[in-house]
Amino acid sequence: MTAARQSALDRLTANAPFLARLAELYPDDVARFLADGVDAALAQLVPPPADDDIMPALRRWRGRTALLLALGDLSGEHDVAATTRHLSAFADAACDAALAAAFAERVPREAPRGIAVIALGKLGSHELNYSSDIDPILIFDPDTMPRRSRDDPDEAAVRIARRMVEILSARTADGHVLRVDLRLRPHPEVTPIVLPESAAISYYESEALAWEQAAFIRSRASAGDRALGQHFLDAIQPFIWRRSLDxxxxxxxxxxxxxxxxxxxxxxxxxxxxxxxxxxxxxxxxxxxxxxxxxxxxxxxxxxxxxxxxxxxxxxxxxxxxxxxxxxxxxxxxxxxxxxxxxxxxxxxxxxxxxxxxxxxxxxxxxxxxxxxxxxxxxxxxxxxxxxxxxxxxxxxxxAVARGLPTGEVELAGALAAAGFDPPDAALRTIAEWRGGKARALRSPAALEALETVLPELVRALGAAPDPDAALIRFDKLVAGLPSAVGFFHLLAAQPALAKIATRILALAPALSDALAARVELIEGLIDARAFEAPASKAELLAEWAPTLAGLDYERLLDRVRDRVGERRFAYGVQLIAGSTDPLIVARGYADLAEAALQVLADATVAEFVAAHGRVPDSELVVLALGRLGGSALTHASDLDLIYLFTGDHLAESDGPRPLGATTYYNRLAQRVTAAMSVPTAAGKLYDVDVRLRPSGAQGPLVVTVDSFDRYQREEAWTWEHMALLRARAVYGGDAARAEVGRVIEKVLTAPRDRAAVAADAATMRDKIAAHKPPQGALDIKGGPGGLVDLEFAMQTEQLASGRCRDPHIPTALACLEAAGLAPAGMGTAHALLARMLVMLRLTAPEGAPATAAARQLVASACGEPGWPQLLAAHDAARQEVGDWWAAIRSAAPQEEKEE
CATH class of the missing domain: 1.20.120.330 (Nucleotidyltransferases  domain 2)
Structure with missing residues (x-):
């Protein structure tokens, strides 16, 4: 190491005149470096006091620091990162010393406060050059900055700031400390060198330019009143880090x-x-x-x-x-x-x-x-x-931006025809309306410029859609609803792949088209390639959301969760449209997403409620999911079937400032949880929540104790309610509480039953459902003959009658029943086909409408079939298998069905 140090000194002396002069001025520092190394030598340097000797003292300190850091760099004792860190730390300390001296000259005996140095650029990122300007922004707080009694605060701040800059950058016989460039502040040609914090915040919230946003990526409160500086930076975080991309x-x-x-x-x-x-x-x-x-x-x-x-x-x-x-x-x-x-x-x-x-x-x-x-x-x-x-x-x-589309009608018609619009008349008319500013979002020069930027890629993508004209009509509708189209068009121009995805959405998925029209920024989430990865688990979602949800008030939390769920649900739908993920995996993802939202919102609601009413001792809320959520298989627009229970004594009372009896407490709390999950906010709607499966249905209380639930299920519940319990799963509550509810359900479902009576009750209930809600066409995957409802009734009849295979996840339960000889072989395969069709048709043909010609191939491919005719044949065969199984179970029931 000694040889490396000597080599560094020799090279410095021979090739760097500036450093050679410093080595002559400070031989003791050189000797200490040679003997003990750069860190030991640097440890001997301390900032000078804020006194009359501040200018020469700072320059001597700077010279010694520059010499030692050069020796440490040249010898290899410091790498580039360490050198720039030390240079940045020196600049911070020098700014502190100069600012303290400026305050001491103007307001003696006052501590320097109320002026902050915001470092940008390389100083902001601790990467300062060896001989670099610093580019700070100076802000002050007129309420905390000490000043003379008659001083105007703005003028006093400018005088102190100007003196600080002079102390640092004036070139004297001893050189300078730091060159200070204040031109990065807002409107430097007209504004003072130090700005009130409120004025600076206002500027960055409303007027700042693109390069300023980039500059603030590398920003920090580096000197002066750091608390003030951090408060300023916290206030402008939404300007620096925008969720909605521009x-x-x-x-x-x-x-x-x-x-x-x-x-x-x-x-x-x-x-x-x-x-x-x-x-x-x-x-x-x-x-x-x-x-x-x-x-x-x-x-x-x-x-x-x-x-x-x-x-x-x-x-x-x-x-x-x-x-x-x-x-x-x-x-x-x-x-x-x-x-x-x-x-x-x-x-x-x-x-x-x-x-x-x-x-x-x-x-x-x-x-x-x-x-x-x-x-x-x-x-x-x-x-x-x-x-x-x-x-x-x-x-x-x-x-790079593609060349623009022609403006002449003949040339444009040719370009549209080449892109796939045949005939091009409707597209010609629509583009002419866009260029003419018919939509309010296209009435500014900036919007029209953005339109021309994106038009070539957009026309190519729309023309390649399965139904170009239908996709164009939907895109036109989307544009008509936008308050501004500038950012959206620039996004599509910058990310051409998104234009292709957007047109597939518009052509194939009305549900996603509506979501995009309501929140056009949803498309931004697809920039991230991870949007096309397998859906996240509940635990992964909670971990991902935690940093951005921490510290939010209740109303903002509701909006933020709606944003996060909307983005994920949209991305999962796009995975289906892109054909990148199995619909059954996406269905599980939809369920995990709903559970994560329920966990976050229920936790927040409970916390709010506890703050007002305290807790009921030895008691807590439990949420039971049934139906598709209980089975961990939602579609894009599924509602949530929930039952609310609470543990403990119903005669107990909460211990808060406004105590409530346990029953009142939990009924009000459950109402708030339901509202948190279902009430639309400024960020939109989350889920519809259905609580009609609770004990006694709509006539009963919203929440009952676990003991009451147990008693009701054993003594009063109908067979169909026990069938519903086969897909029940506790999704909220402590481990012990959920285990307690699980034991109740297990006891109910394993009670001995008469197979014929169960089959008769199930048949009666199935007939009532068919009469109340008849099938909606041949492709009513759920309600039609041999559909998913028939399959679930057949499966649940066997589960109840045998007391076996009680898993809320249908594929797992069916596999168990097949293995036990209680379900026909291949029933799991039939269910998988119908379940995939349901997920895809809910997205591409909502409200029971038939799938469009464009969507049929997509649905067939997602279900593993080469085309729509083959899918229909496989669908018919699966329905026949399910129908035969259900018919066999019905035939085992007595002719005189039980009263339901």
Missing amino acids: FRQLKEIGAMSDRIRDHFAQGQAFGPGFDLKRGRGGIREIEFFAQVHQLIYGGRDPSLRVPATVDALAALAGAGRIDADIATRLADHYAVLRRIEHRLQMIEDQQTHSLPVQPAALDAVARLDGAPDGAALLATLEPVVTDVGAVYDRLVAER
């Missing part, structure tokens, strides 16, 4: 890089004179690559909101947003480019980023870095910038 802004951010490439054209060609920061394949392109992906995904994924470039690349790769190999390569390249950038700046303490043109100067940079000459340095850098440039070029290509 691809117009992303387009502008990308254009910034293009303009930089154009403006610094002389530094683009690799070789002597190459600009390491702004050149093609340089530092800025790695930073932009990370920031663009952070802007796209960070609004929805807080784990990506990390300021440092290398950390951001790792987070993006870890979250699956970028390829892990690309992230690793770019991180390695970033370290190389930043290291050489430091070498350039060490030579004469200049904020330069360009390799020297003169061979001797380039050789000096190379030797400072330990390379033999400039040619060797260029050989190290060339593959780095080539790879970075190629990666960034691909990002630019993904944003």
Whole structure:
């Protein structure tokens, strides 16, 4: 290590005049470095006091720090990340010292407070260059900033801020401390150098530009009143991290890089004179690559909101947003480019980023870095910038905009016909109306510009739809309902794959089309490739939602859960439309989604209720799911069949400030849980909740004790209610409470029964259902002869009569019954086909309407059949099998059916 330290000193002395002068000024620091290493030497440096000697003292401190950090870097004791961290920490401390001195001069004996330094750029991400400007924004709080009695607060803040900047950046015989660039503040040409916090918040909430959003990715309260600075940053988080993407802004951010490439054209060609920061394949392109992906995904994924470039690349790769190999390569390249950038700046303490043109100067940079000459340095850098440039070029290509559609009618008609509109007349008319601003969303120049940007890809996608004209009509309806189309069109232009997905939705899935028309931002969730992965489990959903739901008040929580469920439900529907996931797996996903929502909302509702009324001792709410939720197999629009119970003594009373008797307590609580799950809010509707399966039906109380439920099921319940219990599952409540309810259900379902009586009761109930709700056409998968209702009645009759195979999940129960010889072989296969058809038809043909011609092939493929005729044949065969099984069970019942 001693040899490495001496080598660093020798290279520094020979090739970096600025550092060589510092080594002569501070020989004790050099000696300590050589003897003990850079960290030990740095530990001896302390910030100077805020006194009359502040300017020369800060400059001496800066010189010693610069010397030691250069030695630590050149010797390899510090890598690039450590060096930039130390440089950033020095800048923070220097700003604190300068601000304290400015306050001391103006208001002696007052602690410096009420002015905050918000670091942006490399200082904001702890990545400061060796010889860099700092780019802060200064804000102040007039209520807490100390000032003279007659001072205007705005004027006093400006004077203190100006003095702080002077202390840092004025060049004296001792040099300077930091160059301070305040031009990143709002409207720098007209605003003072320090802004009131309220004015700054207002600006970023309403007026800020695209580049400012990108700049604040790397921001922090770095000096001064950090509590004030953090309060400001917390207030503008929605500006920085937007859940609703603005691809117009992303387009502008990308254009910034293009303009930089154009403006610094002389530094683009690799070789002597190459600009390491702004050149093609340089530092800025790695930073932009990370920031663009952070802007796209960070609004929805807080784990990506990390300021440092290398950390951001790792987070993006870890979250699956970028390829892990690309992230690793770019991180390695970033370290190389930043290291050489430091070498350039060490030579004469200049904020330069360009390799020297003169061979001797380039050789000096190379030797400072330990390379033999400039040619060797260029050989190290060339593959780095080539790879970075190629990666960034691909990002630019993904944003590239296709050529526009013709405006002439004849040429446009030809383009539409070529895209698949035959005849093109209706599409011609619709596009003319769009271009004419008929829809309110298309009446601004920005909206029309966005329209022209997306039209080529949109027409191609619509023309490729199974029914182009129908898809166009639905898209037109969607546009007509938008308050603004700018962001939506820019999104489709930036992500052409989404245009294809959107047109499939419009052509094939009316339910998803309606959801998209109500919340057009739902399409943004599909940018994430994980939207097409297998649906998440309840536990995964709860873990994913927890960070974004923590700390919300009740009303905001209701809206946020509706947002999250709507996004997931939409994504699951799109998986069905894309044919990427088995409908049975999606059905399970829909159920897990509903359970997760119930868990979150019931927890929040209970907490609200406890705050007002306390808890009932030794008692809790239990929610029992029946029907499709109990069986963990929902469709896109299923309602939830729930029964509410509570444990403990019904005569007990809650212990809160407004106590209630247990029965009143839980009935009110259950009403609120139902409302939390079902009442529409500003974010829309969640689920319809059906509580009619509770004891005594609509005539009975909403909630009863577990003991009352037990007694009712044993003494009063009809056979059909016990059949319903076969799909019951406790989905909310503590482990012990759910186990208690499970024991009650187990005891009821295993009681001895007369097979003929059960069959007779089931047949009577099935006839009543058929009379009350007759089948709706040949494709009524549930209610028609041999449909899912008949299958469930047959299955549940056998389960009750035998006391066996009592699993709420139908495929598991059927497999058990088949193995026991209690169900015909192949009944599980018949159920799987009908269940898949139900899931698909609920999405593509809601309300019992027949599937459109366009949707039929999709449904057939999802059900494993090559085409619609083959699916109908398989459907008929399955219905025949189910019908035969149910008929056989009915025939075993006595001719005189029991009264139900």
